[in-house]
Amino acid sequence: LVVNNNAAAVMLILATFAQGREVVISRGQLVEIGGGFRVPDVMRQSGAQLVEVGTTNRTRIDDYAGAITDRTAMLLRVHSSNFRIIGFTEEVPLGEMVALGRERGLMVADDLGSGALLDTSAYGMAHEPMPQESLAAGATIVSISGDKLLGGPQAGIILGTQAAVDKLKRHPLTRALRVDKVTFAGLQATLLHYLKNEAPKKIPIWMMISAKRDDLDMRAKKWTERLRASNLDVSVIDAESTVGGGSLPGETLPTRAVAIAVSAPDDFAARLRHNTPPIIARIEENRVIFDPRTVLAAEEELLLAGIERVAKSQD
Numbered sequence: 312l313v314v315n316n317n318a319a320a321v322m323l324i325l326a327t328f329a330q331g332r333e334v335v336i337s338r339g340q341l342v343e344i345g346g347g348f349r350v351p352d353v354m355r356q357s358g359a360q361l362v363e364v365g366t367t368n369r370t371r372i373d374d375y376a377g378a379i380t381d382r383t384a385m386l387l388r389v390h391s392s393n394f395r396i397i398g399f400t401e402e403v404p405l406g407e408m409v410a411l412g413r414e415r416g417l418m419v420a421d422d423l424g425s426g427a428l429l430d431t432s433a434y435g436m437a438h439e440p441m442p443q444e445s446l447a448a449g450a451t452i453v454s455i456s457g458d459k460l461l462g463g464p465q466a467g468i469i470l471g472t473q474a475a476v477d478k479l480k481r482h483p484l485t486r487a488l489r490v491d492k493v494t495f496a497g498l499q500a501t502l503l504h505y506l507k508n509e510a511p512k513k514i515p516i517w518m519m520i521s522a523k524r525d526d527l528d529m530r531a532k533k534w535t536e537r538l539r540a541s542n543l544d545v546s547v548i549d550a551e552s553t554v555g556g557g558s559l560p561g562e563t564l565p566t567r568a569v570a571i572a573v574s575a576p577d578d579f580a581a582r583l584r585h586n587t588p589p590i591i592a593r594i595e596e597n598r599v600i601f602d603p604r605t606v607l608a609a610e611e612e613l614l615l616a617g618i619e620r621v622a623k624s625q626d
Contacts, residue, residue, distance in 0.1 A: 312469040312476050313457070313498065314488040318344060318353055320454035320467030321422050325357035325385075327482045328418060328452075328475075332384035337370035337403070338363045339396060340389040344424075344557070350389055359384070369401040372411060379415055386412050388450075390440055392424040392459075393557040409449035418451035418475070425558040426461035426468070428505055434520050436554070436562040442470055451475050457494075460558050462514035463501030464494045515607060520554065520564065522604050528567040530603040530611075535569055537615055541622045544572040550595075552604045570598040571618075579621065586617040 314320050325334060334354060341363070343349045354361050362383070364374035375386055386408050405421060412419040427439040439460065445453045452475050457466030467488075469479060479485060490498075504513040511521040531547045538545045550568035573579045576594045583590040583599075592599050606614055 312479050312485070313490055313495065314467040314469070314485070315490050315494075316465055317422070317424055317426075317454055317456040317467040318348055319488045320469050321350070322353050322357045323479060323482060323484050323488055324420055324452055324454060324469065325354055325359040325387075326484055327479050328420075329360075329384035330358035332359065333362045333378075333380065333382045334359045334385045334387050335362045335364055335375055335378045335383060336387045336389065337365045337374070339365065339367050339370055339400075339402070340387075340391060342389055342391055342393070344393070350422075368396055368399055370403055371401060372403050372407045375403065375408065375411055376415075379417070383415075383417060386417055386419045387422065388419070389422045390424050391560075392439075393560055395560045405445060405448045405450060412451075413449070419449070420452045420454070421445040421450040423453060423455045425459045426455035426457065427558070428461060429510060429517065431460075431520075431559065431562075435564060436520075436559055439559060446470060452479075456557075457498050457501075460516060460554075461501065462510070462516040464497035466490055466494055466498055468498075516554075518607070519552070519604050522566075524565060524567060527603045531567045531569050534601070534603070534611075534615060538569070538571070538618060538622075541619050543618075543622055546570050546572075548600075550600060550602060552602055564604070566602050566604045568603070569601040570595075571601075572598050573625075579625070582621045582624065583617065586621060588613060588617070590614060590617045590621075 314323060341350050351361055362378050364378045388405060409419050423440055423442055425439055427441050432438040442453045442455050452471035455468050457463045457468055504510045511517045535545045535547055548568055548570045550566050551563035552566045553563050576597050576599050579599050580592050580594055583592055592601055
């Protein structure tokens with residue numbers, strides 16, 4: 312089932328299965344998502360009652376078990392896709408929550424958010440939980456984003472048992488939260504790349520994540536040679552790429568970047584943003600940095616021509 316974003320997916324799940332009843336969730340998973348929206352607020356709008364267990368940094372299975380009453384409808388796990396808690400921490404594995412849910416006759420919902428369908432650890436980053444793992448662990452229902460690490464249009468995708476998904480389809484909110492045909496088309500095109508095992512070569516986010524350092528070095532050197540013709544002080548440096556997009560917090564990938572030394576880097580970067588199309592660069596050690604990992608091959612000429620225009624305007 313597809314709705315317009317993952318927050319809508321969570322609200323629909325809660326409204327369908329837990330309206331007027333209790334949902335047990337760890338305090339460490341009461342996240343705030345983009346735009347200042349918070350899980351507790353979404354839960355209230357659904358009509359479900361939030362029951363917090365554990366502490367910010369440590370929650371055990373006994374905490375969940377002790378909070379279950381005859382009004383409990385669901386155990387909910389929310390993946391902290393946009394932040395990390397490190398140090399003295401403990402989190403209950405999904406499999407243990409499923410076992411408790413089955414023992415008590417409760418469904419378990421897993422809000423993963425980021426929508427990774429490929430194993431991020433294969434690319435030198437921390438492993439991001441995947442929906443296929445959650446379903447294999449026995450979660451009744453799983454929600455993910457259609458954008459972020461999945462790499463498609465903004466959408467909320469709900470996966471789960473046939474009975475659960477069928478019940479969601481019959482809820483009145485489903486009509487209000489549905490997506491249009493353009494979103495379906497974009498999502499279909501994206502998912503076909505996964506089915507054909509070509510996501511790292513066709514989906515921009517995975518093309519960037521899977522880019523090889525040697526290839527990035529070659530592109531950076533090519534850019535440098537061209538930009539030196541505009542009398543810019545350019546060099547190729549080691550740098551780090553951040554995935555971002557509300558996913559993989561704190562994770563970076565080694566890259567080779569182009570650094571331009573200018574007298575007023577803030578002004579140079581501002582002029583780049585006013586270019587057509589706008590160019591968003593970052594500043595490190597008073598140099599303006601351009602990371603080839605974040606630029607598709609078809610965008611290179613637009614990027615380099617834009618930098619040259621800005622450099623010429625400063626002469």
